[in-house]
Amino acid sequence: MGGVSDVLGDRTPRPEPVRRLLRTSDGIQIDSVLLRRALPRTSAVVLANGFTGTWRNPATAMIADRMLGVGDVMTFDFRGHHESTGESTVGDQEVLDLQAVVEHLRGLGYTRVATVGFSMGAAVAIRHAGMFGGVEAVAAVSGPSHWFYQGTTSxxxxxFGVERPMGRFFLRKARNVRVVSRAWEPVPPDPTELAGRIAPAGLLVVHGDADSYFPVDHAHRIHEAADDPKELWIEPGMGHAERAMTPRLADRIAEWLAPFLSPATPPPTG
Known part of the structure; x- marks a missing residue:
């Protein structure tokens, strides 16, 4: 894996980011940004943020920069976030947003695509791979194993923020996130129900033992529900999602993705 680390440190001039509005199958416009290296490549990594996250966040930008070692990188804002249209459904219809991004990359000629999701984005990435396929690997960071978890103060x-009018008002004004006011109908399958459908694509589950939103048993449940190839990393002292990521952890995830994104290297089997 030394070659991956060498590329991660590359400072060769790169093309300007390409920003596009993508359209989902239900008519939502998704604000996306494609980051590339100077030479054309056929592998790509998609970053799926957590709830209220955006490609503008410094943490997301750092992660994207580290992922450039193994493929071009597309970041985007889920529906209802910033300049993407529509309203957030907090993990339900967001699978259509991720599918629009993956389809766009396939249309650009990328033949090997991996998704890396954080918190809500981790749940979306797992559900997307189980429902649609079309990816070589999924890395799920700080994700919930099931819906409606209320075991932590966070x-x-x-x-409260997503279910009460006052909370939704705050999210709209303070975070530029618009949340749908109606309840899920029907309730979508949770991540553990779909984790078993990801194979033969690979699944990496990453979780911090200091996560203030979801305890580590969520990660264990997702990992247990999946088939090989799969791997579980419990990170000592790590908090929640993008803001808890370090450059070294981002590099390790990129290194894990590398065999799945390289047609010359067979991915691990377990």
Whole structure:
């Protein structure tokens, strides 16, 4: 894997980012940004942020920069976030957003695509791979194993934010996130229900033992529900999602993705 680390440190001039509005199958416009190296490549990594996250965040920018070692990188804002249209459904219809991004990359000629999701984006990435396929690997960071978890103060506050008019008003004004006011109908399958459908694509589950939203048992449940090839990393001292990521952890995830994105290297089998 030394070659991956060498590329991760490359400072060769790169093309300007390409920003596009992509359209989902249900008519939502998704604000996306494609980051590339100077030479054309056929592998790509998609970053799926957590709830209220955006490609503008410095943490997301750092992760994207580290992923450039193994493929071009597309970041985007889920529906209802910033300049993407529509309203957030907090993990339900967001699978259509991710599918629009993956389809766009396939249309550009990328033949090997991996998704890396954080928190809500981790749940979306797992569900997307189980429902649509079309990816070589998924890395799910700080994701929930099931819906409606209320076992931590952070999740109880988040639930207040999305379910109460006052909370949605705050999210709209303070975070530029518009949340749908109606409840899920029907309730979508949770990540553990779809994790078993990801194979033969690879699944990496990453979780911090200091996560203030979801305890590590969520990661264990997702990992247990999946088939090989799969791997579980419990990170000592790590908090939640993008803001808890370090450059070294981002590099390790990129290194794990590398065999799945390189047609010359067979991916691990377990």
């Amino acid at each position: 999740m109880r506050l988040l639930t």
